[in-house]
Amino acid sequence: MKKWLMHDSWRHIIAVGVCLFSLFPLYLVVISSFASSGSLQLTSFVPHEISFKNYHLLFNNPAIPYLTWVKNSLIIAGSVSVLSVMIGSASAFAFSRLAFKGRKTGIQLLLLVQMFPAILAISAVYVIMERVGGFAPAIGLGTKPGLLLVYLGGAMGVNIWLLKGFVDSIPAELDEAAKIDGASEVQTYWLIFVPLAAPVLAVVSLLSFIGTFNEFILARLFLVDMNNRTVAVGLQQFIGGQYSQNWGPFAAGSILASIPIVIIFLSLQKYIVSGLTAGSVKG
Amino acid sequence: MTFMLRGKFALLLKVVIVSLISAILLMLTQSAFAQQEYVISGFLALTVLAIALTYLTKISIPLKFFIPGILLLIAFVIGPILYTVTMSGFNYKTGNIISKQEAIIQIKARAIQAAPSGESFDIKLGKVNGVPAILVSDIANLKYFVSTADSRIPVDARDVTLDPNGVAITAPNFTALTDAQMSNADTSYSNIHFKYLDKTFIALEGFDAGVVSEQALEYLPAQDEFKSLIDGAVYKDNGRGNYAQPDNKAAILEPGWRAPIWFENYTKIMSDPRVRGPLVRVFIWTVVFASLTVLTTFALGLLLALALNKPIHGRRIYRSILVLPYAMPSVMSILIWGGMFNTEFGAINTLLGTHIAWFSDPNFARVAVILVNLWLGFPYFYLISSGSLQAIPSELLEAAAIDGANPRQIFRKITLPLLLQILSPLLIASFAFNFNNFNLIYLLTGGGPRNELDGQIAGATDILISYTYKIAFGAGTQDLGLASAISLIIFVLVASISLYGLRKSKVLDTFA
Numbered sequence: 001m002k003k004w005l006m007h008d009s010w011r012h013i014i015a016v017g018v019c020l021f022s023l024f025p026l027y028l029v030v031i032s033s034f035a036s037s038g039s040l041q042l043t044s045f046v047p048h049e050i051s052f053k054n055y056h057l058l059f060n061n062p063a064i065p066y067l068t069w070v071k072n073s074l075i076i077a078g079s080v081s082v083l084s085v086m087i088g089s090a091s092a093f094a095f096s097r098l099a100f101k102g103r104k105t106g107i108q109l110l111l112l113v114q115m116f117p118a119i120l121a122i123s124a125v126y127v128i129m130e131r132v133g134g135f136a137p138a139i140g141l142g143t144k145p146g147l148l149l150v151y152l153g154g155a156m157g158v159n160i161w162l163l164k165g166f167v168d169s170i171p172a173e174l175d176e177a178a179k180i181d182g183a184s185e186v187q188t189y190w191l192i193f194v195p196l197a198a199p200v201l202a203v204v205s206l207l208s209f210i211g212t213f214n215e216f217i218l219a220r221l222f223l224v225d226m227n228n229r230t231v232a233v234g235l236q237q238f239i240g241g242q243y244s245q246n247w248g249p250f251a252a253g254s255i256l257a258s259i260p261i262v263i264i265f266l267s268l269q270k271y272i273v274s275g276l277t278a279g280s281v282k283g
Numbered sequence: 284m285t286f287m288l289r290g291k292f293a294l295l296l297k298v299v300i301v302s303l304i305s306a307i308l309l310m311l312t313q314s315a316f317a318q319q320e321y322v323i324s325g326f327l328a329l330t331v332l333a334i335a336l337t338y339l340t341k342i343s344i345p346l347k348f349f350i351p352g353i354l355l356l357i358a359f360v361i362g363p364i365l366y367t368v369t370m371s372g373f374n375y376k377t378g379n380i381i382s383k384q385e386a387i388i389q390i391k392a393r394a395i396q397a398a399p400s401g402e403s404f405d406i407k408l409g410k411v412n413g414v415p416a417i418l419v420s421d422i423a424n425l426k427y428f429v430s431t432a433d434s435r436i437p438v439d440a441r442d443v444t445l446d447p448n449g450v451a452i453t454a455p456n457f458t459a460l461t462d463a464q465m466s467n468a469d470t471s472y473s474n475i476h477f478k479y480l481d482k483t484f485i486a487l488e489g490f491d492a493g494v495v496s497e498q499a500l501e502y503l504p505a506q507d508e509f510k511s512l513i514d515g516a517v518y519k520d521n522g523r524g525n526y527a528q529p530d531n532k533a534a535i536l537e538p539g540w541r542a543p544i545w546f547e548n549y550t551k552i553m554s555d556p557r558v559r560g561p562l563v564r565v566f567i568w569t570v571v572f573a574s575l576t577v578l579t580t581f582a583l584g585l586l587l588a589l590a591l592n593k594p595i596h597g598r599r600i601y602r603s604i605l606v607l608p609y610a611m612p613s614v615m616s617i618l619i620w621g622g623m624f625n626t627e628f629g630a631i632n633t634l635l636g637t638h639i640a641w642f643s644d645p646n647f648a649r650v651a652v653i654l655v656n657l658w659l660g661f662p663y664f665y666l667i668s669s670g671s672l673q674a675i676p677s678e679l680l681e682a683a684a685i686d687g688a689n690p691r692q693i694f695r696k697i698t699l700p701l702l703l704q705i706l707s708p709l710l711i712a713s714f715a716f717n718f719n720n721f722n723l724i725y726l727l728t729g730g731g732p733r734n735e736l737d738g739q740i741a742g743a744t745d746i747l748i749s750y751t752y753k754i755a756f757g758a759g760t761q762d763l764g765l766a767s768a769i770s771l772i773i774f775v776l777v778a779s780i781s782l783y784g785l786r787k788s789k790v791l792d793t794f795a
Contacts, residue, residue, distance in 0.1 A: 011590040015601040018587055021658065022608050025619050028630055040622040042630035087351045094348035113360055115781045117719045119748055120770040121363035123755040123763050128323075128366060135318035136311055153359020156352050185344050216614045216722055221756075232614040236726070239618060247622055254615040265610035266603065269666070 033251035040247040054252035066253055068227050069234035072144065073213055073257070076230060079148055081209035084155040085163070085201050091156075092163035093189055097175060107164075114157030119217065125150055126221060147222045151212055159208060166200045167193075203271040206264055213261060231257045301338045305331045326362070330354055364774075371767035372545050377760045379524045379539040386540040387502060390509065390526065392474070393537070394500035398483045402495040405450040406485070408472055409459040411436075415468075417477050417493060418443075418459070419485065420451045427451045430477040430485060450491075465490060482512075500536070509536060541764075548768035558765070561741035561750070569746040572652065573717040577710055579657045584664025585702070589694075592672050609662035617726040620655045624727075643732050645743030652744050656723055660713070671705045672698070711784030715777050724749040747773050 032040050036051040058066040094100075095107055118125075126141070129150065133140020140146050174196065175188045183191065194201070219230045229237075235253045238246040308331045315324035333354065337346045381389070407418040416431045418438075427438045443451035452459060460468055468490075476484040477493065485493040500509045500518075509518040509526050518526035518534070524542030525535040551558050587605060591598055608616065623630045624641040632638055641647045675698060683693045703710075724730055730749045733742035740757060741750050747769065755766035 008593065008595045011593065011595050012597075014586060014590040015597075015605075018583065018661075019601060019604045022604055022662075024630075025616065025623060025658070026607060026611070028623065029619050040619070040625070040630065041628045042633045087355065090348040091352035094345045098345045098348070100343070100345040111785070112778060113356065113364075115715075115778045116360065116364060116774055117748070117777060118360075119719060119721050120751075120774055121360070121367050122752070123766055123770075124363035124366040124370060125359065127370075127763070128363060131320055131323065132315075135314040135320060135323075149355075150359050153355040156356045157360055160352055160356075186347065189348070210612075214612045214614055217725065217752075232612065235615065236618060239622065250618070254612075254619070258611050258615055261612050262607065262610040266606065269606060 029251045029254060032247055033255050035248065037248070040251070054248040055256075057249050058253055058256070064234075064249065065227055066231075066234070069229050069231045070257065072223075072228060073230040073232070076144060076148055076151070076219075077209045077212040080151045080155060080212045081205040084152055084159050084208050085205040087152070088156060088159035088163050088204075089167075089194070089197065089201055090189065091160045092167050093193055095160070095164050096167040097172065097188075097193075098185060110157060110161060110164075114161045116157070118154040122218065122221070125218075129222070141222060142224055142228070144223070144228060147219065150218060150222070151215070154218075155208055155211070159204065162207075163201075163204055166204070167197065170196055170200075203268060206268055210261055210264065297338060301334060305335055308334075326358070330358075367767045367770055370763055371548050371771055372543055373541045373764045374524045374539075374544045374547070375541045375764040375767070376762035378537060379541050381538060381540055383540040383542070386538050389538055390500065390536050391498070391502055394498060394509075395486055395496050396499050398495045398497045400483075400495060403488070404485065404493050404495075405448070406487070406491060406493045407450065407452055407459055408465060408468060408490060409457050411456050411458075415472055415475055416457065417472075417485065417487075418451050418454050418457050419477075419493060420445075420449065422449045427454065429454055429457050430479065432475050433478060435478045544764070548765050551765065552768060552772070561739065562747075562769070565741050565745050565747055565750045568649075568744070569718060572649075572656075572744075572746055573714050573720075575653050576656045576660060576717045576720075577714050579653060580660035580713070581664045581668075581706075581710060583657060583661040584666075585668045587661070587665045588668035588672055592669060605665055606662045608658050609666075613659055614722060614726065616659060617655065617723055620651075620658070621727050624651050642728050645732060648728050648732055648744050652723065652727060655727055656717070656720070659723070660717075663713075667706060667709060668702065671702055674705065675701050708784045708787050711780060711787065715780045715784070718746070718777055718780070719748045719773070720746065721748045721752065725752070 028040060028042060031047045033054050034047060034050045034052070036049065036053045058064060095103065095110070129141045129146055132146070133142065137143070138145060139149060170193075175192045178188045178192045213230075214232065215230075216232050216236070220233045220236075223229050223233065226234075231253070235250050235257070238250040238253075308327050312324050312327040312331065315321075315327060333350060336342055337350045405420045405422060407420075409416055409418060411429055411431060414431050416429050419428050419430055420443075421427070425440055427440060427443050429436045429438055438451070438454045438457075442455050444453045446452050473487045476486065476496075476498075479485050479495055483495050483497045486496040488494050497512070499511060499513055501512050502509055507520055510516070511518075516528055516534075518536050519529055521527040521532070521535070522542070523544060525539035527536070528534040552562060553559065591601060626632060626638065626640045626643075629641070631641070639647055641651045679697055679701075680693055683697055688696070724744055724746050728742070728744045730742035730745035730753065733739045733745075740753050740759070745753070751766050751769045751773070754769065755761060755763050
């Protein structure tokens with residue numbers, strides 16, 4: 001007993017130290033969300049009181065449409081994650097499995113395009129969507145469908161690239177067998193490939209969900225109306241202004257919005273790590 | 284399931300879906316064309332054509348898989364990139380946002396001033412033969428007339444009815460607007476020049492008063508120039524998006540329009556010290572910030588991976604806690620850290636017992652940025668490093684131990700070089716990501732602190748991308764042209780870094 005403690009103590013010291021570093025901000029938010037003072041102050045490490053005032057405020061104050069924000073985030077992130085994987089996996093399948101002229105050039109072009117940080121084109125996207133709004137107000141600037149389209153387009157490059165990496169790692173024997181049996185490419189895709197790749201597709205779509213849920217600046221530029229905001233943008237408004245430091249409801253809202261994301265993330269940890277590397281490292 | 288992919292049902296389903304999508308897109312094409320958005324309209328038309336050709340003929344099977352993804356990519360990634368390239372060649376900034384035609388209309392509209400006579404009349408809005416008209420009452424002289432854009436018809440005083448103030452409210456042929464019509468008439472009436480004398484007209488001031496006005500500038504389409512009707516000065520197109528006096532370049536007419544200036548935005552970046560100075564400073568900090576972030580996050584992540592590379596007690600619990608910062612939505616974490624660094628009530632100052640104004644001092648702000656990014660980023664490298672440590676063949680380490688190497692030597696001579704080799708593409712990717720880590724800077728410090736008295740745009744913690752954002756969408760002059768030019772330079776830098784990283788990882792070999 002003593003021996004392992006001695007021998008491994010440095011490991012525990014480092015781990016505990018960094019764990020405290022990790023937990024400190026999170027602990028602070030949790031106690032702030034239960035404090036009634038509305039500030040992010042560190043008065044003591046043990047909370048004096050447990051008040052649900054902030055949580056109550058989120059759901060019962062008509063000036064804070066928290067549930068609407070959550071709904072918006074879920075709708076937008078949900079649609080992006082499902083649609084982008086549906087569309088992206090078809091392209092990835094073609095890049096990975098089908099032979100056609102210009103495939104190599106296509107992949108290289110895709111590689112270059114997915115490197116373009118979406119944020120660099122933000123002014124162009126803004127101006128273009130403003131113009132689109134001029135003739136089609138339903139999908140222009142300031143609308144959820146408009147933002148959805150921009151996200152979908154932006155996710156395409158990275159998603160196709162990421163999915164192509166995954167598709168490459170799925171053995172091709174099965175779809176070759178299907179081909180010999182006379183299946184068309186479309187049939188191979190739907191009946192062989194999609195069922196095989198379903199777990200991978202689910203992981204990529206959840207990654208895409210987290211990524212979209214986390215997106216801030218496009219949502220901020222696009223959705224000006226209070227009832228159209230996403231959670232990230234909405235909550236930022238509490239503490240964005242110089243004199244509006246409403247940490248209490250912000251803390252409560254952040255915790256509620258983060259819990260599902262953290263759960264998804266922790267359960268997908270293994271895949272996420274391989275997903276993060278699959279784009280850049282092979283094998 | 285097969286019935287959905289083959290046979291009559293599948294064909295019907297396909298035709299219905301394709302025609303539905305085509306119909307929507309065609310509708311958009313048409314309305315875009317009507318709004319004179321020809322490029323967008325053309326793209327939409329091509330989209331319809333591409334979809335119909337791909338799915339209703341047997342032109343190419345791979346295309347059936349590609350088309351939706353590629354079209355989205357073209358519309359929202361490649362299109363904006365090309366548009367950014369175009370904008371970078373224009374003087375697209377505050378005061379030069381609209382097109383030339385719109386600018387001419389606006390200059391004309393703005394060049395209206397009250398006539399020297401200083402007359403103004405009470406008026407009544409209405410219509411004559413369906414044309415917008417005003418019934419004007421010159422109360423002082425008891426004269427009345429009806430004015431439209433082209434004509435002025437005197438009305439005999441006996442033919443009008445007056446209200447208690449002596450203002451005419453009815454006249455022959457003249458139908459006054461109802462209250463409901465009035466509320467919609469605002470813009471349409473205020474733009475009309477109602478005829479008065481030869482060179483003067485009546486411009487509305489509110490709903491019941493009109494001022495005798497004159498046009499100060501006249502547009503001569505043949506010469507494409509504006510001429511002042513007061514002092515005869517001539518304003519010509521200066522080729523840079525403004526009408527200016529040929530001999531006095533500073534005398535320009537507002538607003539201007541977006542005009543091509545080709546490479547001027549780029550030469551400005553290279554040669555104008557007001558642009559170049561801040562940009563170089565921001566660039567240096569960007570590189571320092573990204574390097575330090577990669578260094579610190581990798582160091583801490585690796586340290587943890589080494590510490591937990593043995594099945595010690597509580598490893599699973601440690602691991603779950605350690606990835607929490609990575610699992611939290613980063614927007615919220617960054618905002619929370621922002622609150623913790625607050626001078627007055629922030630937890631950091633309370634904990635340290637200090638009273639540091641973190642975000643007001645350039646160096647403290649930079650430390651804060653690096654620290655927060657360390658918190659956000661170390662779990663990633665912890666996860667990656669511990670995975671890679673497992674991948675190092677244990678024979679190597681055992682062989683070294685047999686040869687008498689101590690643990691430190693083994694780490695320095697074998698583990699670290701191997702790890703660096705495995706992880707170098709990821710380190711480079713992380714550098715590229717942090718090079719453009721907009722959210723962190725924008726949400727934590729907003730790029731500050733900066734010297735506002737000097738009119739600086741760039742703050743001490745601004746990185747290239749947040750600086751560019753400020754140029755494009757900032758509070759003062761918004762210069763989309765310059766911002767686009769900087770964006771493209773950043774893209775070239777980041778793409779070079781990423782391509783270098785990919786070459787190292789040999790991904791390119793798979794299709795070379």
